[in-house]
Amino acid sequence: MKVLFDECLPRRLKNEITGHEISTVVEMGWAGTKNGALIRLAETSFEVFVTVDQNLQYQQNLQPKNLAIIVLVAPNNQLATLRALMPKLLLQLQTIQPGQIVQVKY
Helix, strand or coil: CEEEECCCCCHHHHHHCCCCEEEEHHHHCCCCCCHHHHHHHHHHHCCEEEECCCCHHHCCCCCCCCCEEEEEECCCCCHHHHHCCHHHHHHHHHHCCCCCEEEEEC
8 A cells, every 4th residue: 555654753654664655745745735735645646644633634625535544643743652553553554445534543
């Protein structure tokens, strides 16, 4: 599965995911892109967008049809903290469908 990690996630976190093609917003050259535009860009090349931005799902005009969104809910966005969520994230990647927004909680 092609997965895009938001720029608010530690870049090294992508090394915790195996069996999927992981890219970051920064690697794609999309750093600083506003969420609505970022989602539209992500839909063209990715199947899943992963973020810690819990407000993302409540923003207007966020209706991805071909992109699933996983929101990591944790006390902070540090590598050590988010690493603990990776087994749950991997499980979600097995079943998530386009257009779904799912929270993975700490």
